[in-house]
Amino acid sequence: xxxxxxxxxxxxxxxxxxxxxxxxxxxxxxxxxxxxxxxxxxxxxxxxxxxxxxxxxxxxxxxxxxxxxxxxxxxxxxxxxxxxxxxxxxxxxxxxxxxxxxxxxxxxxxxxxxxxxxxxxxxxxxxxxxxxxxxxxxxxxxxxxxxxxxxxxxxxxxxxxxxxxxxxxxxxxxxxxxxxxxxxxxxxxxxxxxxxxxxxxxxxxxxxxxxxxxxxxxxxxxx
Numbered sequence: 674x675x676x677x678x679x680x681x682x683x684x685x686x687x688x689x690x691x692x693x694x695x696x697x698x699x700x701x702x703x704x705x706x707x708x709x710x711x712x713x714x715x716x717x718x719x720x721x722x723x724x725x726x727x728x729x730x731x732x733x734x735x736x737x738x739x740x741x742x743x744x745x746x747x748x749x750x751x752x753x754x755x756x757x758x759x760x761x762x763x764x765x766x767x768x769x770x771x772x773x774x775x776x777x778x779x780x781x782x783x784x785x786x787x788x789x790x791x792x793x794x795x796x797x798x799x800x801x802x803x804x805x806x807x808x809x810x811x812x813x814x815x816x817x818x819x820x821x822x823x824x825x826x827x828x829x830x831x832x833x834x835x836x837x838x839x840x841x842x843x844x845x846x847x848x849x850x851x852x853x854x855x856x857x858x859x860x861x862x863x864x865x866x867x868x869x870x871x872x873x874x875x876x877x878x879x880x881x882x883x884x885x886x887x888x889x890x891x892x893x894x895x896x
Contacts, residue, residue, distance in 0.1 A: 678860045679709040680794075680853075681752035683745070685759035685770025687716050691839035692760050692798045695831050698846050699756060699796070702853040708860070711752075713745050715769040722772055729779040736780025742773070746781045753860045754792035755820070756853075757811045761799035766807045774814055785881050786819045790874065792859045793820035794852050796829045798839060804830035819878060821863075825855040 680703055686692035693714070700710040718741035723729065729736070735743070749755055759770035766774075782788060793815035797807040808828045815822055829852045831845035832838070839845070866875050880886075 677707060677709045678753045678857075678864060679711065679751070680754040680756060680856065680860075681748050682710065682712040682756040682758060683749075683770070683773065684712050684714045684716075685757070685767045685773065686714075686798075687767065687769055689714075690760075690836055691831070691833035692758050692796075694837070694839045695796055695798060695846070695849060696756070696758055698840075699758075699794075699849055699853050702850045703857065706854070706857040708754075708857055711748070713748065715773055718742075718745065720769070720772060720776065723775055723779070733784075735784070736776065738776070738780070742776045743781065745773075746777050746787075749777075749791070750787045752791065753864070754794065754856050755788065755815075756794040756796060756856075757815065758796035758798070759807060759811065761797060761803045761807050764803045764806070766810055770811075778814070778817070782818055783882060783884075786878065786883075789819035789878055790863065790876050791818075791820050792856045792863070793818075793822050794829065794856050795822070796831065796849060796852075798831045798833055800834040801832060804828075804832070817883075821859060821876075823852075823855040823859045825852040827851075 682696050684692055684696055696712050703710040720742055721738045721740045724738055759767045795808050795811045797804045808830055812822060827848045829849045832842050867873060
């Protein structure tokens with residue numbers, strides 16, 4: 674019997690509010706497909722801001738700041754799919770998610786892009802404005818990490834202002850469910866391909882990271 678497929682959700686909200694409610698809805702959809710769903714609430718982990726060292730783009734080893742980010746990165750690497758969910762704050766991505774993207778991306782993921790071929794889902798929650806901009810930023814981040822973003826129709830953007838409003842956005846939640854269904858379809862397809870062919874990485878990258886060949890950013894990756 675094969676292990677259940679798993680989705681890890683990264684919640685970039687500072688509160689247990691509308692974004693958390695949307696992720697609970699997503700968890701129910703995943704559960705109906707027999708997929709494990711775990712949420713990491715960034716507000717509950719120890720996460721330092723990028724420090725003053727300034728050598729992130731040159732150092733050949735992971736970030737040296739001692740906090741919980743490396744553990745979350747390990748969970749991401751172990752998952753089959755990842756959902757990035759964040760509210761809109763000040764017309765942009767909530768600061769917790771922005772900090773996590775910076776710390777995880779430059780500090781750990783840029784060396785060999787370990788999230789390659791993980792299936793990605795993006796959710797943004799907004800009163801009304803900038804939902805699309807935040808959704809687009811998180812989507813580009815997933816593409817940078819060579820993840821697979823499966824088209825599911827309208828973006829999974831949910832409109833909410835006061836606590837509990839997300840549950841009233843039927844169209845937004847429907848789009849979240851559609852996204853989860855498509856993620857499940859792709860995760861199952863990739864899993865079936867691995868089992869039938871024995872190939873662990875069916876869509877291998879040709880280079881370890883996107884900086885290879887750039888004279889100003891050539892990295893000496895540790896063996």
